[in-house]
Amino acid sequence: NYTTSVNIINKDMQKAIQYINNNYYKNIQITDVAQHANLTRSYLYKLFKKNLDVSPKSYLTYIRMYHASELLKQTNLSIKQIAENIGYQDPLLFSKNFKQHFEMTATNYRTYHC
Template sequence: MNSIITSSKMTLNKDLLLISKLYKFLYLLCEIYPNNEINNTQNQQKYIEDALMFIEQNYSDNITINEISKYISIDRSYLHRLFKKYINKSPQKFLLDLRMEKASSLLENSTLRISDIARSVGYKDALLFSKTFKKLKNCTPTEYRNGKNHTPMV
C-alpha cells in the first residue's frame, strides 16, 4: 500500500506505475485469500461421501438425520441441502429407500421372519415397518415375498 501511495505522488508515468502496483497488490490478495469455491465443492462432496458411508454402515440401527449430521460435523439443514443438491432426495428419503431396498432383498433371498427383517433394516416395530413397506411398495412384505405386486420404489 505504501508503494501505491508513493507512486501516486510521482508525475512521470504515474498511471502506468499505479496500474502495475495495483496488479501486484491484487495478485498478493489472491495469493493470501485464494478462491475457496473449488475447495467448497470438494468439501461438499466429501460431506456427502461421509454421510453415505455412515448411512450404509448404520442403516440397520435406528439412526437419525441428526446423528448423521453430527458424525460429519455439519448442521442438519446444511446436510439436507447437500443431499438435495447431489442426491436429489432428502437424507431421510435416501435412508428410507435404502432400508426398503435392503428389506426387499432379504424378503426375496431369505426365509427370515418379517419382524427379523424389520429389525435388520432399522425398525424396532414390525408393524411400522410393514406399513411403511406397503406405502412404498404397494404391497405388504408377505405379498412381496410371495411375488405379488412387485413395483419399483418411487
Template sequence: MPTSSPVYHEMKQILALHHQKSALVLGHLYLFISCLIDCSLTKTSSKHDENKEFYIREAINFVERNYEKAISVDDLAQVCNLNRHYFSRLFKEQMNISPQQFIIQYRLSEACELLKNTTKTLQEIAEEIGYSNQFNFSTAFKRHYQISPNRWRKIHK
C-alpha cells in the first residue's frame, strides 16, 4: 500500500493514538473505514467502466464479423449477455449513436469501399453488406450520404 494513500495515513494515526482517548481513536477508526469504502467503490467503478468498454468492443467486433448477415439489436445484446434495453442505452451512452445506426453506418462504409474499389453491381453490393435488396440499400445510402450510390461511385472512382 503506498505511504501516501489515505488508508495508510489513517491506519498510522490509529496505531499512534491507540493509547489515547477512545473517542479520538474511534474518530480515526471511522475515517479509516470510510477510506477503505471509498477505495473499494473507486475500484468497483473503474471495473464497471472497463466492463462497459468490454461490452461495446464485443458488440462492435460482432458487427465487423457479421455485417453481411441480418443483425438486430437483440443479437448484439445477446452477444454481450445483456438486456436489450440496457445494452441499447449503454451503447448510445458510450458511442453517441444507437446500435442500429452503428450497424447501418458500418455497412455503408463497407459499401463505399466496394463502390470505389470494385465493379460490382448495386445488387451485389447490397447483398454483400447485409441488405436484402438494392432498393433498401440505395435508400439507406442516400439518406446517410445525401447522394445515390451510383453518383457516389462516379465521384470517387
C-alpha cells in the first residue's frame, strides 16, 4: 500500500507544479495553487519541502524569475511590462525579488546578457 500513497503525493505535486507552470503569469497566490490541487496550504507546503526542498512560494518565484530573465534577454519590453507579464502587479516588488534572485537588477541583467 506504500506505493499508492507515493503515487498520490506525486499526483498532487504534479497538479500543483503544473498549475504554477501554467498560471505563473497571472496574479496567483499559493492558496490558489492549494485549492487547485485540492490540498490544504500547509500540506502543499510539506509536499514541496519534502519533494523539492523549497516552499511553494519559492517555486512560484523561481518560475517567474526564469520567465523574466528570458523576457529580458529576448524582448525590449520595459521592466514594468515584464513584471506584469509574469504576474506581478507591483513593479517594485518584482525588482526587489529579481535582485534577490539574480543578485543584480533587471536592468543590469539585460545589459549583461544582451
